[in-house]
Amino acid sequence: MIVTQAIHPTHYYDQATFELEREEVFEKNWIFVGFKDQVAKNHDFITLKVGNTPVVVQNFNGQVSALLNICSHRRAQLQTQTQGNRPLVCPYHCWSYKSDGALAGVPQNRTDFGLDEAAKKALSLKEFTLESCGELLFVRVAKAGPSLENYLGPYYPILSRISAEFTDPVQQGHYQWNTNWKIACETVLEVYHVAGVHPESFAKFAKAECDIEFFNGHTTGNTPLQDTPKKWWAGARKHLKLEQSSEYTEYNHFFIYPNMAIGLTNGSLMSLQTYDPLTSTQSQLNFQLRMIKRLDGSATSDAVKAVIKANFTEFNHTILEEDRLVAESCQANMPAVNTPGILGQCEDRIRHFHDAWRSDIKPQLSSGE
Known part of the structure; x- marks a missing residue:
């Protein structure tokens, strides 16, 4: 077999685990x-x-x-x-x-x-x-603890570069999910679920394939875009006089352990999300949308931002709601089972996330997984 074992279901609702996570994962x-x-x-x-x-x-x-x-x-x-x-x-x-x-x-x-x-x-x-x-x-x-540069490793220059490119705020907000924060993170760490969860949304936006890179708990997933969104963004950039990231032109997704995710769409739009633990079974998803800077260096007008928001916000909301429903279903089922799930190679980013979590938590657990 080439599968690996996921985190034990108990750790998605157990209060003692949640208290450990607050100290060992988030405070350290x-x-x-x-x-x-x-x-x-x-x-x-x-x-x-x-x-x-x-x-x-x-x-x-x-x-x-x-x-x-x-x-x-x-x-x-x-x-x-x-x-x-x-x-x-x-x-x-x-x-x-x-x-x-x-x-x-x-x-x-x-x-x-x-x-x-x-x-x-x-x-x-x-x-x-x-x-x-x-x-x-x-x-x-x-x-x-390590310096931020050492902690991020190869992601330090990546984040530095893209944060300087995507400078124009479009929208920010948050959603509350009735799931453990780890399940919320897992919804963005693989494209294996796209055909089942997003057949009319993300499946028409990007292909269900992903090249993966990783460093400790941080990972990258590079997913080819479908032709339609590429054409739309090419027209939008020409009309709005926007730059395009020279390196990231598909759907490029970065996860920074423990709870930060950045998605770049066709080198034009950044979606930055964090997944904050509220309780052992509740989390808050915070998001910010930022456009890439204009060729002339000026700020994008509110009217143009409204167009981008109208096009992307509904799409973003649809995908997040689809993810929320399936994530909350998984959360509700965790107490009913006592064996870990399994992860295929297509879910390798989740494996790296779990490995980092285990490195932080497992030495403190009173019982093994």
Whole structure:
């Protein structure tokens, strides 16, 4: 046989596994935060939860820092939106913080708290490691670990290059799935399911074949496009005066372990997705669409973006809904079986994903798979 064994079904719903994943997978690895342009202005911020840790990535007069998103006073959340622009001031009692997490201001300190400089320093927010790859920002909660460049390996120059090419935001949003985050990731890691799940959508967009490259848990899947979308994008680029990626001209898909996926369509459109664990059986799929830059360097008009959105958003939504339904079906069935599934060679990207997961988790498991 040439098949390999998948992760045991228990690990798609077991709470103990989920708690381990928060620490061993998400807090110890590099996690994608967002694009640099999302925190380009003073007071711009992005929030996310990395494992058990609420993080805010914020611009302080040009200095971008990653800090614990919990006030040291009474543990209120400092920034309550996913993305926005406001100083790092607690909405509860107005305590404020600096770029290194130091306590900047305490209302009524002299009369009611009497905090000296040493006491203020002890109340500083925890600061996390923040690094960039091209226009992409990543955070690592754990103090020790490889640099981002070493972590990404051969994917570091790839991500740096494509993030500099696909610079024009079109749309962003999220979906909530009633599945473990790993099942959500697995839906984009093979094309074997296309004929069954996407016969009228993705099957007409790209061919059900894939050349695979890999490094640790990171993988690439290069899939030839059908002729119709190629012709459409060729016309769109000519009309819109768009560049085309010189290297990635089919459907080129990159997965960065543990939960980030980037799909490039005909070297013209980027779809970036992350799969965030919410509970052991729920996940949130976050997506951003970005177009490749124009030949003249100018920004694409809102009217043109509307055309792209109208063409691609419905298609993207259809595929994600088709994936969600089958993923939720798989999730519902996991407690009813006690043996692992199997993976064929056409699902090799999932095997690499599982191997990376096992490397992070298995030493901590109380029982083997």
